[in-house]
Amino acid sequence: MRWIWIDKFCEFESGVRGVAVKNVSLAEELLKDHFPGYPVFPPTLMIEGMAQTAGILVGQARGFRENVILAKIRNASFDDYAHPGDQIRYEANIDSIDEHAAATSGEIFIVTQQATPDRETSPDREATPDRKIGQVDLMFSHVNERNAPEGLPEHNFVFTPEFMRLFEAIGSSGNASHGDRS
Amino acid sequence: MGLSRDEVMGRVEEVLVDALGVDPEEVTQSATLTEDLGAESIDFLDIVFRLEKTFEIKISKGELFPDDILSNPDNVVDGKMTAEGLASLKSSMPHADFSEFEANPDVSKVSDLFTVNTIVNYVENKLNTANAA
Known part of the structure; x- marks a missing residue:
């Protein structure tokens, strides 16, 4: 099993901001147990979804030269559940970044209007803002061969080809806007 | 400000x-x-x-937090900071109170600074x- 908890990267502004979405499906095995008779997407996995959204943003800002490791959850708060059929939107921003670490802040929304081809241009989009259900602020460490703790693999185990395909797909997505990716 | x-x-x-x-x-x-x-x-x-x-x-x-001074092995002998190490630490940390640490510059106590x-x-x-x- 590959641990990818975002479905699509949709907006990207290098070194600044990244947006990804995740569709919650009743077909996901874990919802059978979380909870029996009341399927909701676990907030812990929303932290992971935000970590992947923010992590790819941080990794790209440093040219994917290092592994980017989630080092600290600065804050995580949730006001509501995400149910099957919901689309979760992760919006991550880089607050601080230096040669050792990065701090990000992130908001989690439920998309109130399912994505359609003309969603970006839909005149009533402003009238139905997505519903915020959580806030997740994180810290990442940049780990390279010089400062890696013993036992970590030497190759880049975070930004695998499989994970990078999500990022590469931004440009080919019809309604995605993206900023400078150089 | x-x-x-x-x-x-x-x-x-x-x-x-x-x-x-x-x-x-x-x-x-x-x-x-x-x-x-x-x-x-x-x-x-x-x-x-x-x-x-x-x-x-x-x-x-x-x-x-001058971690480079602390992690330099030349600055530590037998678990204590050398005089040179202590001097460079003091000059790079004018904001810290060294009065207790100077008396016993044991590296395990450095976090008290x-x-x-x-x-x-x-x-x-x-x-x-x-x-x-």
Whole structure:
């Protein structure tokens, strides 16, 4: 099993901001147990979804030269559940970044209007803002061969080809806007 | 930014409450970050980032917490800091109180230098330098 908890990267502004979405499906095995008779997407996995959204943003800002490791959850708060059929939107921003670490802040929304081809241009989009259900602020460490703790693999185990395909797909997505990716 | 020492202390307290999840009353001037407030290595980076935002300052690597001096093996003999090591540590940390550490410069005690007061002194110096410039 590959641990990818975002479905699509949709907006990207290098070194600044990244947006990804995740569709919650009743077909996901874990919802059978979380909870029996009341399927909701676990907030812990929303932290992971935000970590992947923010992590790819941080990794790209440093040219994917290092592994980017989630080092600290600065804050995580949730006001509501995400149910099957919901689309979760992760919006991550880089607050601080230096040669050792990065701090990000992130908001989690439920998309109130399912994505359609003309969603970006839909005149009533402003009238139905997505519903915020959580806030997740994180810290990442940049780990390279010089400062890696013993036992970590030497190759880049975070930004695998499989994970990078999500990022590469931004440009080919019809309604995605993206900023400078150089 | 013309802040009084109390105002600096108030904002440092907020930074530490947010970064370390401690209660405001635990953040006394003499509280040590590691021992008393439970800070781990990533927390020091978190604190630096938060201080930069809160006080609109830029904190260079090793300026507040000079880990390069401490990690240099030449500066430590038999678990104690050498005179040279201590001298360079003192000159790079004018914001810390060395009176106890100097008497017994055991490296295991070095974390005691990093108190709430050390941070408040550092921020005050930094703001004064910025204002004078």
